[in-house]
Amino acid sequence: MNRLLSFDLRTAAFFLLPALLVLAGVLVPLAYLLIRAFEADAELLRTLVLRRRNAVLLGNTLLLAAGVLALGTALAFPLAWLTTRTRLRGRRVLAVVGVLPLAVPGYVMAYALLGATGGNGLLAAVAGLTLPRPGGYTGALLALGLTLYPYLFLNLRAALLGLDASVEEAARALGYTNRQVFLRVILPQLRPAFLAGGLLIGLHVLGDFGVVSLMRYETFSYALYLQYAAAFDRVYAAWLALMLLALTGALLVLEARLLRGRRFHRAGAGGTRQARAVSMGGWTVPAYAFAALLSLAAVGLPVGTALFWMMRDAGAAAGWTALAGALGASVTASVPAAVLAGALALPLAYRSVRRPSPAARVLERVAYLGYATPPLAFALAFIFFTLRTAPVLYQTLALLVIAYALHFLAEAIGPVRSALYQASPRLEEAARALGRKPLQAFFTATFPLLRRGLLVSIAFVFLSAMKELPITFLLSPIGFETLALGVWGAANEALFGRAAPYALLIMLFSAAFVGLLLAERDELRAG
């Protein structure tokens, strides 16, 4: 046993390097915020921090996070079930509906919702339909729910695919009804997936600025941005960011408590069996209607609105060279960031699942803190420290890639962790018992089982990086023009016809990337 636990130097480096990077990526912004926060004048601070408005913001933020989680679950769970456990035709198409909204930036969805409704909106122009313009809580809930539910969908789908049917069969043999099997056998096993997806959604809502500002719903991150934007005040903004991080910390502790002490991989020997698919019967039509409505709202609406803008202001579009340049820039930064994040997430998740020590747990949680640090503060911190420690890195692609990877690392951890929970450690132990070195044993026995999760990790980070704004603004090389910057620059000036091609390209290429991954995953299933 001792031999199995011992680490050689290379193994240690394999874990230590990512750990150090992640710590730096989180401690740097935190240190920055503390430095700025303690520049505050005590009196002003008391009036700014301890005021009623902050309690209102806290309430608003929590209310929105809870609502988006509920809506996200209501959309993601049925869809995940339909695509994995039924004999419904066109399951692959449904799965695409479940993933595609990831390609839609939240601010594009918000613009689309606002642009489609009202007296002179898209729906009025095309169908003569005047819907009330969504705003405030409802508007923010819709825009965030429709763009964020895929985080739950993907996690749940992966978990449902990975469940071992023999457990359910055993339960049935013991006399459980279908309902009991669902509640007592399936649901508990989906818990890590629920938590991983829910955590990402919660953190997204906490950090969102684009949607809540367009929908006029005031949350912490909205107020935080206003302090930078309206007041040019980096000190009060730092305090708001720290309050936001405290909220995140509470969420992380909660998630950890709900996950503690559970084991999800199979106990016995033999291969995992896929569950028997059920036939939908009378539920077929409602199922299709649900999927059709969802795809219209989550994908059809933003794409349709962008196409409408493009046709309405045909002359406004930027040239092909500008578009191609922006696409190139987006991909050049997003792909390496996604791969780097995947490479960092793997050892972190491995440590926390397989060798759960307090240190490993803390390290994994710390990555989520980096994710929850408002991007604007995150970017400012990187400016602050890069110029003091490694000025040669400043305004290079390398720094942008590292910042993306560290900021979005948390998105990469969940899928790998879920895959690890389902991969039995016995295989790797056996490989070591047969004389493989630890790393070798890991790469031959466990790694192949994690590929599915790892690809999803990489996809998550890629998609987030494609949409990211504040970090791109502040850390990209000068003159580096991404698709997201193109959308923002034009939409901000109400040049929607000009913004549309950029938005369409983001959605198209993100969708293509997701499509490739899905295809890859289905091949894995077949093989």
Add this chain to the structure above:
Amino acid sequence: MKSGFFALVLVLLLAGCESSPPQALVIYSGRSQALVEPLVERFKAQTGLPVEVRFGRDAELLAALQEEGAQSPADLFWANTTGALGAASNANLLVALPDSILEKPASFQPSSGLWAPATVRFRVLAYNTEALTEDDLPASVLDLPQMETLRGRIGWTPTYSSFQDFVTALRLLEGEEAARAWLEGLQALEPKAYPSNTPMIQALAAGEIDVALTNHYYVLRLTQGAAEGEAPPVALYHFAPGDVGNLALVTGAGVLATSDNTEAALRFLSFLLSEQAQAFAATEVYEYPVVSGVAVPSYLLSMPEALALSPQFDFERLRELDATLNLMREVGLL
């Protein structure tokens, strides 16, 4: 295999490290790309000088400039608002400009001489022509809070810089208490708050609100930009001449203290104040030129008419933003 992977990542990372040619003029622009790029292209073509532009919002760029400190690569800060230029002046980020630049604009020169005005826009009340006529609207913005008929129909942007510039002017011209009373009075009419002018004007066009406190060119962009017969029922309303509700707002640029390329920065400032650049602002962006002798399109008020609308006021004082923000926090708007 794994070390090969890390080597690959390292190569990818290092590939990004090549630095840009040192002599390029580096502009930090709070104005958006669509408005800036055509001018930059023309400047590059005319002078042969390399130019690199970092786009962002005023506030983000200001925060970045302050975090960069002495190591900032930027030469010129081209801001969208007087407030941002004031904040840059307060933070000692700008250097004094030579007379050759300062004497070019016919109006709106800041008394500090730290930045040059580039274009001007005016505060207006935009309204829905199907819901209201000019007769329904007050002669002064100060009377707006008494307009009970507009309850729930007013749009404003309390967190947006140009609105805050207006409040600063209101405070300085009418006094702190009048400004507070105005803000509280308008709040009592349950206005809808938007993060910026674009979504507010879209909401006005969509019938969500019937009047909006905004800047003139957002309205013109909406009406002039629309195809024949498709223009939404939205029009401009000016308050009486000299009313603070018609306040002129200046965009401008200044040379940064960290610049190691001052000569190119000054050439660019000169270019911004040239007739062709000023005409571009008037015809493409619907803003007003700051140098005299530049023709404006027929759908804009003439320069003298427009100038007569705005109150007499030292625009440099718009940098006194802190008291405005405190006031707005006290009444619960920030």
